[in-house]
Amino acid sequence: MVDKELEINIVMMKKLLVFSLIMFVFGYALVPFYEKFCEVTGINNLLQPDVLVKDNWVDEERWITVEFDANTRGLPWQFKPLQSSARIHPGQPVNVMYEITNDSDREINGQAIPSYSPRFLDKHLKKFECFCFTKQVLKPNETRQMPVQFVIEPSLPADIQTVTISYTFFELPDGVSAVKK
Amino acid sequence: MAAVHGDAHGHGHDDHHPSGIMRWVTTTNHKDIGTMYLWFSFAMFLVGGTLAMGIRAELYQPGIQILEPELFNQFTTLHGLIMVFGAIMPAFVGFANWQVPLMIGAPDMAFARMNNWSFWLLPVAATLLVGSFFVPGGAAAGGWTFYPPLSTQGGLGVDLMIFAVHILGASSIMGSINIITTILNMRAPGMTLMKMPMFVWTWLITAYLLVLVMPVLAGVVTMLLTDRHFGTSFFNAAGGGDPVMFQHIFWFFGHPEVYIMILPSFGIVSEVIPTFSRKPLFGYSSMVYATASIAILSCVVWAHHMFTAGMPTVGQLFFMYATMLIAVPTGVKVFNWTATMWRGSMTFETPMLFAIGFIFLFVIGGFSGVICAIVPIDIQVQDTYYVIAHFHYVLVSGSLFALFAGAYYWIPKWTGRMYNETLGKWHFWLSMFFFNMTFFVQHFLGLAGMPRRIPDYNLQFADFNMISSLGAFGFGLTQLLFLYIMINCIRSGEKAPQLPWDGATTLEWTHLPTPAPYHSFENPPIVK
Numbered sequence: 087m088v089d090k091e092l093e094i095n096i097v098m099m100k101k102l103l104v105f106s107l108i109m110f111v112f113g114y115a116l117v118p119f120y121e122k123f124c125e126v127t128g129i130n131n132l133l134q135p136d137v138l139v140k141d142n143w144v145d146e147e148r149w150i151t152v153e154f155d156a157n158t159r160g161l162p163w164q165f166k167p168l169q170s171s172a173r174i175h176p177g178q179p180v181n182v183m184y185e186i187t188n189d190s191d192r193e194i195n196g197q198a199i200p201s202y203s204p205r206f207l208d209k210h211l212k213k214f215e216c217f218c219f220t221k222q223v224l225k226p227n228e229t230r231q232m233p234v235q236f237v238i239e240p241s242l243p244a245d246i247q248t249v250t251i252s253y254t255f256f257e258l259p260d261g262v263s264a265v266k267k
Numbered sequence: 268m269a270a271v272h273g274d275a276h277g278h279g280h281d282d283h284h285p286s287g288i289m290r291w292v293t294t295t296n297h298k299d300i301g302t303m304y305l306w307f308s309f310a311m312f313l314v315g316g317t318l319a320m321g322i323r324a325e326l327y328q329p330g331i332q333i334l335e336p337e338l339f340n341q342f343t344t345l346h347g348l349i350m351v352f353g354a355i356m357p358a359f360v361g362f363a364n365w366q367v368p369l370m371i372g373a374p375d376m377a378f379a380r381m382n383n384w385s386f387w388l389l390p391v392a393a394t395l396l397v398g399s400f401f402v403p404g405g406a407a408a409g410g411w412t413f414y415p416p417l418s419t420q421g422g423l424g425v426d427l428m429i430f431a432v433h434i435l436g437a438s439s440i441m442g443s444i445n446i447i448t449t450i451l452n453m454r455a456p457g458m459t460l461m462k463m464p465m466f467v468w469t470w471l472i473t474a475y476l477l478v479l480v481m482p483v484l485a486g487v488v489t490m491l492l493t494d495r496h497f498g499t500s501f502f503n504a505a506g507g508g509d510p511v512m513f514q515h516i517f518w519f520f521g522h523p524e525v526y527i528m529i530l531p532s533f534g535i536v537s538e539v540i541p542t543f544s545r546k547p548l549f550g551y552s553s554m555v556y557a558t559a560s561i562a563i564l565s566c567v568v569w570a571h572h573m574f575t576a577g578m579p580t581v582g583q584l585f586f587m588y589a590t591m592l593i594a595v596p597t598g599v600k601v602f603n604w605t606a607t608m609w610r611g612s613m614t615f616e617t618p619m620l621f622a623i624g625f626i627f628l629f630v631i632g633g634f635s636g637v638i639c640a641i642v643p644i645d646i647q648v649q650d651t652y653y654v655i656a657h658f659h660y661v662l663v664s665g666s667l668f669a670l671f672a673g674a675y676y677w678i679p680k681w682t683g684r685m686y687n688e689t690l691g692k693w694h695f696w697l698s699m700f701f702f703n704m705t706f707f708v709q710h711f712l713g714l715a716g717m718p719r720r721i722p723d724y725n726l727q728f729a730d731f732n733m734i735s736s737l738g739a740f741g742f743g744l745t746q747l748l749f750l751y752i753m754i755n756c757i758r759s760g761e762k763a764p765q766l767p768w769d770g771a772t773t774l775e776w777t778h779l780p781t782p783a784p785y786h787s788f789e790n791p792p793i794v795k
Binding site: 091094095098099102103105106107108109110111112113114116117120127129159197199219256257258259 | 377378440443444447448451452453478479480481482483484485486487490498501504505506507509512515516519579
């Protein structure tokens, strides 16, 4: 009688342990699920190049200043835009070159993360080409130029006259992959 | 607990057990383990309370007087962690250990040895948490929710905290597996699920929530650990991770967690109110369904903690409405408690006072919760003292008051002695007064914009902060009175009658002597 009761209890314990284990794996499964969810719904869409709306037009009445900013964080690279700002009409395509140089004597992997000011600029900014979120490998003393191509849509609120597009390069330690596609 | 030991001789051979320290280290008896859980949680309550006193002492006046900002941050972080994982949760497990077997007519918990392990993991975790104050860099200081990037940047203290959370999680999972198995497999003949006392029901549902979400917490702190030391980038934007994802996974655990801390207190209150109203619980089955629906809803509302973290409007609306929906089953419960008291022959002993105080103040906390659920208001009050006031109303005057009610209610059964009723009433009224003095004014501070987790504040907040600090000191001292009442009861309380509460109808009162013998229900009672 007592043994039988213990046996039933142990079956129950095993089921609950398996359930706990499944929930532990579920915690990890939330990571790809989160990425997939963001990709499907278009939240946090980092990698797909943007598509310009068909009825894009250039607002020639308005001028805005786009400032380009470049930073490095914890890696011995020089990183700068070839022009520090541009004066453009909203809706007009912009091409700007950035340049990185590896000043050290070792090969380094880096990756850039963008940041915008004002923060809601990303709603009006369409980027067709960018180096951000992709791994850049630079040999000692190598220099590379990288283009960024974008349009700031005329839907940008009229009270905004200056916007800033900023990139920061971080070192990617070996074995860490860049953002997965 | 000397009294339990001393009285034991009256009950003959049933009560043989090793004596001295080894009794407690090796015990597999659910009553001993329950007692240890309760003492442990009270000790942690005093540690967490001391940290709270430090916080309030610093906030007594504007400017930095006592705690440097770094240390202040460690105090707020460890206060939260210790109170949640060290005080409130183990206290409820202690009640479950004592009461679940007694209330369902089982001889002990299903896995007695595992029960011993789940307790003895706790002091290890507590040592890690408290010890982390003394390592280089000090304890974790990024808040009890340990959001990255702060938690990926902190020092050794954060690693100790991560291990402590792992250990506490393992202990909770073992404890809940034990409780679920005991409740589902070991009920006395005739006790169907729908005849179980409400306290047992709420613990069954709580234990299921624990096995559902504690492993997710273990997963997320493991990700944090590998991000810190093994080169992964789950939450590191530079490596392609996303710190906001941490918040989603954390609160997937974190929101059910707050119901883990309140459901058993609903259970205790649902035992105390009928006893002192001398009427059966009104709407028993609706109570069961309400508890279950709160538990299910709690799993789909997590992002209401993150309205300001960036989310599409559709998401904000979903989480807002789902959160407000929880007020419905909670309202059913409050209605049922009130209806139980309606036209009952009520008396107001200390357990009943704490239970009524619970209803009164928990409703205030519940309503401020509904207010915080409204997105535009939440964006205003996010990370202000309004939120602090809200969750202390549900955690202190909710969970903690229910724990006090349960302790006064069952201490005669546990020790065979009565507590001092006059002092008990003093404990209640002083707690009630000082609690409201501490936290009610924090609503105003929050609405005026005082941010949480900051050691200094604008001069306009000075008066309310002084009131709040004075209340906190009073509340802290009052809890020493509780310690005195309990020790006094255990050592020299009056002998308790067989049935100290004439309205009590559950098995531990009707089928067992007072105090409960060391081994009870070796032959299960028959429940009609």
